Every structure is written in C-alpha cells, then in structure tokens.
Amino acid sequence: MKIAIVAFDQFTDLDVFLPWDLLNRVRLVGGVRDWDVKIVGTEPTHVSISGLRIPMMGPIDEVAEADAVLFASGPSTRRLVQDVEYLKRFWLDSERQYVGSMCSGALILGALGLLSGKKATTYPTARERLAEYGVEVVNESFVDLGHVATAAGCLAGEELTAWVIRNLIGQEMVEKVLESVQPVGRGL
C-alpha cells in the first residue's frame, strides 16, 4: 500500500505532520509491513509556513501509483490552482484511489474537477474560492464522498487519516492507531 501526502512551500505544518504521524503508526504500532507513506513535492525540499524545511521523499508524479493521496494546505494553494503545468502532473483515478484534502488543499481537488457539483469542506478563508469550482461548501469538519473526502480545521486531520486507514485496512486498525495518540488517562 502506498500513501502520498502532497506538500508545497508554505504548507501548514500540522496538515502534513498530523496525517504523516498517524499514517506511519499503521507500520509502527499496527505492524503492517506493506505500508509506505511518502511526503511528495515539486522540489527536493519544501519549507512550511512556520519555517521548517523538510526533504521530499519523491516527486508529485508518484501520486499516480498511490492507493491514497492527501493534499496539504497553505496560502500557496491559491497560486497552485492557477498553475496548469502543476495540475497536469496529478494523474488521479478517484474510482481506484482515495483522494483527500486538508483545509485549503480542497482548492486543488476543486481545480482537478473532483468536487464539481458535490459537497465539500475547507478552511473558512477558502470557502468562496472553493465555491467557484461548482462546489457546495458546507460548514463541517469532514465530508466523505466515498473515494474523495475533504477535511477542514487542522485537528480534523485525525478524521481524514482515519478515513484512509479504514478504507485501505479497516476500522480495527483505525482504533489501534488513534488509541496510541490519545492523552493518557483517556485513551490509555
């Protein structure tokens, strides 16, 4: 199983790192061997909005081979959705793959035509832009369309990640992973 998290410059830290940590627990806590999580981008490194530069583990073109693809968020999504060459590199098949977004990452899903005529959620500051793609923008933390899902508000990354794990493995693994990060005295 391959999971790609799409990052870019000025990415929102938590929108990459919360899914990244939780998804890797399928391997570390759940003991699943066939499970490869990569952060992918257009450059060898990308720098977050908080100023942390991290290495990419592959180019965005690798999303074509992924079982699940999650788009991060950040102010640069507004620029990226105008970049036709960038968008063309995402060979996605939403019948075979699971494709999700955090916060303003939904704009990229919108630009790729994955949300036209459908419900989706995004960060409040990106609502109007998302609606321009013919999307019914709702005030919810998570919208599940089957093979496509949108989450909004950084901590909703937990719901988006659970959705990926549930679809690729099952609910038991979701519970194992989430239990391992709960505050002590509650989950443990």
Added chain:
Amino acid sequence: MKIAIVAFDQFTDLDVFLPWDLLNRVRLVGGVRDWDVKIVGTEPTHVSISGLRIPMMGPIDEVAEADAVLFASGPSTRRLVQDVEYLKRFWLDSERQYVGSMCSGALILGALGLLSGKKATTYPTARERLAEYGVEVVNESFVDLGHVATAAGCLAGEELTAWVIRNLIGQEMVEKVLESVQPVGRGL
C-alpha cells in the same frame, strides 16, 4: 521570548510537530513579533521514528537562554538519560524558565532532577523508569507543577503548549491559537 523544543534521533513526530505548529501560531495567528520557536538538537539534523529527517535550528546548549523548553519523546530517551555528557549540556533554571515534557521526555526531566519527590506523567511504557527518579507517576494527561509540567499521550501536546503560552503571554492567546486548529464547525 524564546522557546526551545528539544529533539533527538527517533523522536516521536507528533510530540515535536504539534507543539511546533501551535507555538508558531502565536506569531502567525496572534501577531506576536517577539516570539522565536526553535527545534534544537545535538546534530545538524535528526530523524524521526517515522523516518523524517529535519534540520535543527540550534544546539541544545541554547536551552539556557530560552524562556520555555519542551522535551520531545521517543525510544532514545532511555539511552540519553544514561549519557552524563548529554545531560550536563542542559543548563536549566526552573525558577526562571518553564520546562515541560511530552511522553517519555519526562525521563530526561527526571534525570535532570526536576521531578524528584513530585508528581508527573509519562507514556505508559516509561512509567517504571520514571518512578526510579523518585517520581510519583500518575495516570493523567497533564501535570502542572508551576514552572515544570509533564504531558503524556501525543494529543496532550495541546495542553502542554497551552501551558507555555498561558504562562508566557496569557489565556486569551491560548484561545486564539487553539481556535485556529479546531475542526471546522466546532471551533470556527
């Protein structure tokens, strides 16, 4: 204001990145200019337990000048607490500074003598080791001793970070920061 997050090889991703993201929001969302968050270590880069290599922003010796210092967690804390040369580099003054830990990071606080005869929390797998430092280990997500605090279970990083911001700035800023990461429809 200077805040240092202490990382090392095999650090638990979320225990560094949740405080890192939230603390930087004091600057990004709260508009505070005099606010510098650094991830510090003993090498130019450290690699997380999930395999992400990140650059350090300074050496651990910088904790001496920080207003708040947070220790991350990971399996290597068991080795680090045996390393006298490592421990000697932490010049900490828990009357002036705020010193906190995530999960097994409490072992370093224990080894530094900051928890002797006091209550603290840690990840369940580190409880026995922590008790060896004369600590009363409790099954709680967060223990606040005034200038020293311990949190356990990755998502308790929210409580630890709130404690730092509350003490260095105030409760209003805590609410502003936490609101900005809540799932849409709840916090926003």
